[in-house]
Amino acid sequence: MRTYKNKNEQSLPASRNTIQRALVLDAVYALHDHPTSSEVYEFVIGQHPHISQATVYRNLDVLAHKGEIVRIDVPGGATRYDVISEPHYHVRCKVCGMIYDVDMPYMDDLPSQVKADKGFEIEGHQIMFSGLCPTCSEAQHASQN
Amino acid sequence: MRTYKNKNEQSLPASRNTIQRALVLDAVYALHDHPTSSEVYEFVIGQHPHISQATVYRNLDVLAHKGEIVRIDVPGGATRYDVISEPHYHVRCKVCGMIYDVDMPYMDDLPSQVKADKGFEIEGHQIMFSGLCPTCSEAQHASQN
DNA sequence: ATGACTGCAAAGGGTTTGCATTGAA
DNA sequence: TTCAATGCAAACCCTTTGCAGTCAT
Numbered sequence: 001m002r003t004y005k006n007k008n009e010q011s012l013p014a015s016r017n018t019i020q021r022a023l024v025l026d027a028v029y030a031l032h033d034h035p036t037s038s039e040v041y042e043f044v045i046g047q048h049p050h051i052s053q054a055t056v057y058r059n060l061d062v063l064a065h066k067g068e069i070v071r072i073d074v075p076g077g078a079t080r081y082d083v084i085s086e087p088h089y090h091v092r093c094k095v096c097g098m099i100y101d102v103d104m105p106y107m108d109d110l111p112s113q114v115k116a117d118k119g120f121e122i123e124g125h126q127i128m129f130s131g132l133c134p135t136c137s138e139a140q141h142a143s144q145n
Numbered sequence: 146m147r148t149y150k151n152k153n154e155q156s157l158p159a160s161r162n163t164i165q166r167a168l169v170l171d172a173v174y175a176l177h178d179h180p181t182s183s184e185v186y187e188f189v190i191g192q193h194p195h196i197s198q199a200t201v202y203r204n205l206d207v208l209a210h211k212g213e214i215v216r217i218d219v220p221g222g223a224t225r226y227d228v229i230s231e232p233h234y235h236v237r238c239k240v241c242g243m244i245y246d247v248d249m250p251y252m253d254d255l256p257s258q259v260k261a262d263k264g265f266e267i268e269g270h271q272i273m274f275s276g277l278c279p280t281c282s283e284a285q286h287a288s289q290n
Numbered sequence: 291a292t293g294a295c296t297g298c299a300a301a302g303g304g305t306t307t308g309c310a311t312t313g314a315a
Numbered sequence: 316t317t318c319a320a321t322g323c324a325a326a327c328c329c330t331t332t333g334c335a336g337t338c339a340t
Binding site: 119121 | 218236239250260264269271278
Binding site for chain 3: 316317318319320321322323324325326327328329330331332333334335336337338339340
């Protein structure tokens with residue numbers, strides 16, 4: 001079972017190493033493909049049947065705030081989580097909603113290209129491409145006879 | 146009252162010019178600052194008290210599909226709508242959730258920079274910056290004594 | 291006359307919250 | 316001993332849907 005580490009102890013309340021939290025962290029690593037909160041829940045249920053959904057959601061949130069995992073807020077869809085890795089962008093299939101990583105250099109300097117005329121302090125950015133995944137693209141062509 | 150025009154008649158069912166639809170279109174133009182669905186609803190209620198929420202939501206969807214307005218799916222927040230304009234990017238204030246336009250060139254060629262090794266057909270992209278708006282930034286500094 | 295559109299209310303998906311209890315430190 | 320974390324259920328926000336009645340064409 002993955003050991004829990006608190007990277008940002010300064011600003012966050014003391015945390016405890018509970019079985020539930022470790023299982024949630026494990027699940028995100030085990031599922032690795034941007035699981036949604038409920039996919040994490042379903043996975044954890046398999047190992048710890050009495051865990052409640054609220055605990056899973058709370059722990060995903062706590063782990064994301066601590067920097068143990070990354071939260072991906074999906075426009076118009078369920079929140080997904082990812083393991084820590086190099087910053088990168090995502091594509092979302094319009095049809096099935098699946099999220100994939102995109103092979104493209106990360107633009108660290110993008111925020112600096114924004115003319116901050118309004119006094120907005122820009123901290124980060126996300127790029128979400130949209131399109132058709134190979135599976136759905138195929139299905140669509142097939143259904144057109 | 147704004148006149149309703151159907152730009153994509155080929156693929157969509159015949160549509161009718163109802164008072165409700167015109168009011169919804171008007172509201173998006175009147176509010177102009179990326180109103181959420183419910184902000185549009187609240188606005189329209191002022192002029193047509195008996196309109197139902199479902200009608201407003203349905204019309205926003207219809208108008209977006211017809212290309213009369215633009216839908217902005219906000220990660221982790223309510224859907225917003227915008228008038229038609231040049232494609233552009235947005236910043237979202239982490240604290241108040243308000244969306245602002247960003248003054249930065251639109252990168253038409255961005256999808257072409259993605260290595261389409263997986264057979265993904267990329268059609269579009271959205272960039273959402275995140276940060277602190279001037280108002281919330283000020284409030285935060287003030288609260289730190 | 292037809293069927294797109296409306297209003298209403300109910301249901302839906304995803305997430306959060308209140309609260310009494312438990313358990314890691 | 317303490318208070319962060321848990322489990323449960325209910326509440327929450329935003330959105331969609333079913334359906335009978337309406338009205339633009």
